[in-house]
Structures are given as C-alpha cells and as structure tokens.
Amino acid sequence: MRLSRSFLPTLKETPSDAQIPSHRLMLRAGLIRQTASGIYAWLPAGLRVLRNISQIVREEQDRIGAQEVLMPTLQSAELWKRSGRYDAYGPEMLRIQDRHERDLLYGPTNEEMITDLLGQSVKSYRELPQMLYHIQWKFRDEVRPRFGVMRGREFLMKDAYSFDASYDAAVDTYRRMMLAYLRTFQRLGVRAVPMVADTGPIGGDLSHEFLILAPTGESGVFYDGALESKDWLSDPIDVDDSASLAGFFNTLTSYYAATDEKHDETAWAAVPEEKRREGRGIEVGHIFYFGTKYTKSMDISVTGPDGALLYPEMGSYGIGVSRLVGAIIEASHDDGGIVWPESVAPFRAAILNLKVGDAECDALCERLYDAGDEQFLYDDRTDRAGAKFADADLMGHPWQMIVGPRGAKTGTVELKRRATGERFELPAEEALAKVLGR
Template identity: 80%
Template sequence: MRLSRSFLPTLKEVPAEAQIASHRLMLRAGLVRQTASGIYAWLPAGLRVLQNIARIVREEQDAVGSQEVLMPTLQAADLWRRSGRYDAYGPEMLRIRDRHERDLLYGPTNEEMITDIFGQMAKSYRDLPRNLYQIQWKFRDEVRPRFGVMRGREFYMKDGYSFDLDYQGAVDSYRRMMLAYVRTFQRLGVVAIPMQADTGPIGGELSHEFIILAPTGESGVFFDGAFEDQDWLGEQVDQENSDSLQRFFDRMTSFYAATDEKHDEVRWAEVPHERRREGRGIEVGQIFYFGKKYTESMDVSVSGPDGKPLHPEMGSYGIGVSRLVGAIIEASHDEAGIIWPDSVAPFRAAILNLKPGDAACDALCDRLYATDPQNLLLDDRADRAGAKFADADLMGHPWQLVVGPRGAASGTVELKRRATGEREEIAADEALARIAGNR
C-alpha cells in the first residue's frame, strides 16, 4: 500500500475521550473511529490487524479438529426461554421486537443457538464428538462503555462449542481447547496466562480465563514466573491422547496463577519466592465446561450405544478477537506509539522514502515495494522526514526500511527494528530477507 493513496488518518493530538494507552493509540494511528457509544468502525490498518488475529485463531482451531460455522447475530428469544436464560441474563442483553411482534435479541453468546442447531442434526452417539466454532460480532449493552475496544458494546469474538458422549470426552475437549489457546497466544506474540475463573452467566463447574499482562489491566494477578518461559509446556502434547492431554493440564495447573478474586494465600506461599510475580492483567479469552446444562434444559438428546436417549456433555470457548487488538497494544507500546508483534502487524514493514523525486530513492523504494505490495507500506508522501519517522513509530510497524539519497546510490537502506530501536545499514536485499525471516 502506498501511503499517499491510503486511508490511514493519523492524529498528532491525543483525543480527549481516550483514557488508556490502547484507546489513544488506536485513534491516533488511524485504526478505528467511534460511531456511537462503545461502537467502532474499523479502518483499513485496524481491520488488517483484526484479520491477522482472526487468521491465527482460525488456524489453531482447525488444527484441533474444530469446524467453522457462521451463525446469525440476531437470535430468537424463544431459544433463550428454553434454556431459562432469557430473563436471567440481565440488561446487558439487547432485546428487540420485529414488525410481527416476535421477540429477538442481538446475541451476546451462542450456547442456545448452537445447541439447537446441533440437536436438529445429531441423532446418534455416532455423531459425537463434535467441536464447532465461529468468529462473529457480538453485542452486550454495557452500562458504561469505556477504554475503546477493550470495553465496547459491539465486539468481534471467536466462540466455540464442544459436544461429547461422556464426561471424559468433555474433559478431553476442554483440555484440547486449552492447548489450542496456549498455542494461539504464543503465535500472537503475547504472554497470556491461564487462570482459574468463575463461570458467571455461562454456567458450569470448570472454567479458566486467559490474562495478558498489562499495567492498565482491570484485574490484579498473582502468578508463577514459570509462565514467562515460552517453553513452559515441556513435552510435546499429543492432542488425540487422553493421557498426554492430562499431563499437559496437570503441568499447567501445577503452576500457580490467579486473579485477585481467586487469590489463595496458602498456595501463593508455596511458590518459590524468586518466581513470584504480581501485576495487572486483561482477560482476552475464557473456556468453560458445563456438562449437560444446555442439552438438558433445551431437551437435546441423541440415541446412546444402548439405544436409550442421552444428553451430550458440552463446553464453550471464547476469545475476544477485537479486544485482543487493544490488549496487545496495552502490553506492547512506548511513548512513540504501538509496537506490534510481527504476526499481527498490519504491515510487515514501512518503506520510508526520505527524498521523493530523487531518481535513485524512488527507484529503490519502488523495487523494494514491488517484492510484496500487499504487506509493505510505502511512505511516498512529500512530508518531512521527521513526520515520516513519527508516523512509522506511531503505527508500530515491526520494521522500517529507511531510504535516503546516499544509501540509494549504493543500494543500501537503514533497517530499524521497532521493538528494540536497533538500526543498521545493510544491503536492500539483505534487509528484505531479514524481514521475511521474522514474519
């Protein structure tokens, strides 16, 4: 993308309504614009980040055998009446009545709908297990939307649902999804620590939430420093083997991690002093096992091995895709702007032409840009060099390829790594290879 032709409206001034770093930087870097309270339009650069996160989430879901579906955002109220949650959910649910006086709602979650869909299709125990997911918009009518996309009313979310024949199968599905989440967050370039959680309005008896560490997080957290090691999983996990999944789960839960609501001073005292960590964190995902809560309440059953009807065991699994955009920025920024992990950045690198109109600069920039115009941003504006450097840092491109007249004449560029600030002058082709190797 050529910056001179792009719709990437950056701001120099800090928006008055933005209270936290991610909200300020998302507005200043031209990622989003607010259209109503707690509701945002995603502009091209922001949408690219959203799509990159969704792609990684999708790949890891597919890798554990989950199949993608797409459900409507509007749901019939009768589905929720069948489960007993329509009146119990609370004012966060946006309730709607159509012209035929039928009660609808804008879905805050999809346990009822997926249970009904599954019940219409599955008739035998041979139809189990199944794991289904979608990446879809949700709406919760927050009483006080704040912090930009971190606590908005409309949000983009991956929600998944497992159906199993028995308890052991359901627990395996839960552990397999936990493994998928660990791998997902590792690929996103963030430390997201699994912590035991309350089940809330979803219900059930087992739940973990995944917390990204950030100073502005809403929850206080206590955790074992072992989680800071990206290789804390230890052995390779066989996701099709119950014993391997259990060993993974036992290892994970052997390390202490809790939000302030769940903090246990007795267990905390058992953590070696040098490994104790305290801070704040942002919830970006949560997984639940709730057994037959929905299949029983909605009377969904299949024929069991003995011919008798049985209610499948269920779990549900959420990742806040749009919330992750804000959470990653909260965890990875400095005074100059965003510092994107390579895997989610809107562009792999920005090419900064310091002297547009200079034949050598233009030629080298065009040659670099032509190698991957979909993933490189060419700053070909007639602005001062200082403005280009400031915008590149603000937008957080992992790499900057700085092209000036002297370097262009010799086929070299200044390569800057945004995360560290390290700079070096190297051959243009070597710079491209370096960038490609870190994607």
C-alpha cells in the first residue's frame, strides 16, 4: 500500500480521553476511530491486524477438528427464555423490539442458539462429538465503556461450543481446546498463561482463563516461570489419544498459576523462588466445561448406545479477538509506539523513501515495493525524514527499509528491526531476503 494514497491517518497528539497505552496508540496509529461510546470503526491497518488474528485463531480451531459456522448477531428472545437466561441476564444484554414488537437481542454469547441448531440435526450419539465455532460481533452494554477495544460494547469474539456423548469424551475435548489455545497465543507472538477459573455451581477443575502479561492488566497473576519456556507448536501431543491429552494436561496444571482472586500462599511458597513470576494479566480467553446445563434446560437429547436418550455434555471456549488487538499492544510497545509481532502486524515492513523525487531513491523503493507483494507499506509522502521515522515507529512495522540518496546510488538499504532497534546496511536483495524470511 502506498501511504500517499492510503487511509492510514496517524495523529501527532495524544488523545486526551485515552487512559491506557493501547487505546492511545490504536488511535494515534490510525487503527480505529470511535463512532459511538464503546463502538469503533476499524480503519485499513486495524482491520488487517484483526484479520491476521482471526486467521490464526481459525487455523488452530480447524486443526483440532472444530468446524466454522456463522451465527447472526441478533437473536430471538424466545431462545433465551427456553434456557431461562433471558430474565437472569442483566442490563448488559441489549434488548430490542422489531417493528412487529417481537423481542430480539444482540447476542452477547451463543450457547442457546448453537444448542438449538445442534438439536435440529444431530439425533444419535454416533454423530458426536461436534465442535462448532464462529467469529462474530457481539454486544455487551457495558455501563462505562473504556480503554478502547479492551472494554468496548461491540466486540469481535471467537466462541466455540463442544458436544460430547460422555463426560470422559468432554474432558478430552476440553484438553484438546486448551492445547489449541496455547498454540494460538504462541503464534500470535504473546505468552498467555492459563489460570484456574471459577466453575460456579458445576464444580470441578475444568475452567481456565488465559491471561496475557502486561502492566495494565486487570488482575494480579502469580505463576511458575516454567510455563514460559514451553514450545507448544512442536510438542508431539497426539490430540486423538486420551492418554496423550491427559499427560499434557496433568503436566501443564502441575505448575502453579493463579490470579489474585485464587492465589494460594501455601502452594506459592512451594514454587522455587527463582521460578516465581508475579505481575498483572489481561484476560484474552476462557475455556469452560459446563456439562448438560443447556442441553437439559432446552431439552436437547440424542439416542445413546443403549437406545436410551442422553443429554450431550457441553463446553464453551472464547477468545476475545478485538480485545486481543489492544492486549497485544499492552504487552508489546515502547515510547515510540507499537511493536507488532510479525504474525499480526498490518504490514511486514515499511519502505521509507527519504528523498521522494530523487530518481535513484524512487527507483530503488519501487523495486522493493514490487517485491513485497502488498506486504509492505511504502511511505512515498514528501514529508521530512523525521516524520517518516516517527510514523513508522508509531505504526510498529516489524521492519523499516530506509532508502536515502547515498544508499540508493549503490543499491543499499538501511534495515531497522523495530523490536530491537538493530540496524543493518545491506544490498537491496539481502535486505529483502531478511525481511521476507527467505
């Protein structure tokens, strides 16, 4: 994308109403604009990040056999009356009446709808397990929206739902999803540590929230540093094998990890001192087994192996996709701006032409731009160099390819890696190879 023709409006001033770094930086870097309280429009660079995150989430859901669907944003109140949640859900549910005065609502979550959809088609235990997910906009009418997309009202979420024929199978599914989450967050370039969460009246140990470490996090977190070093992408866990899943789960949960709400000083004292990590965390995912709560209340059953009806065992699994954009920035920024992990960056590199109009500079930049296949943002504006450096740092591209008249004469590019500030003087082809990871 050529910056001179793009809708990537950066701001020099810090917006006064933005209290945390991600909110300020998302506005300043031109990722979002507020259109109503807690509601945002995503501009081209922001949408690219949102889509990169969605795609990684999707690939890791597909990899464990979950199937993508797309449920609508508006739901009938009737569905929620069947589960008994319509009256129980508080003022965060946006209730709507249509022109015929029928009650609708903007879905804050989809347990009822997916249970109903499954029940319409699946009649036998032989058609289980089923794991279905969608990535769709939700609405929660927060009383005081703030922190930009971190606590907005209209937000993008991946929510998955599983249906199993037995408790044991549901446990396997839960563990499989936990692994998918660890892989997802690792690919997003952040560490998210799973912590035991409340299961409410259902009990058991099958509820975890995933927290990204960042100073502005809403919860205090305590965890064993051993959890930081694991590479989940190369771990040879067989997700089709119960014993392999159990080994993975038992090892993982043997390490201490808790939010301040659940913190246990005695267990914490048993963690070797050099391994103790304390900080703050932002919740970006939550996985939850809740058994037959919805299948029973909505009376959705299937024929079991013995011919008798059984209620499928369910779990639900959320990832806050739009919230992640903010959370990743909270975890990865500096005084100059955003520092994007490569996997989610809107552009892999910016090309900074320091002398637009100089034939050699222009020619070299065009050559680099062509090689980037739309992965590069070309700063072809006539602005001074300082403004270009500042905008590139602010927008957080993993690489900057700096082209000035001296280098252009010899076909040399100055390469800057945003995360470390390292600089390399390289012939154009070598710079491209480095940036494109060839």
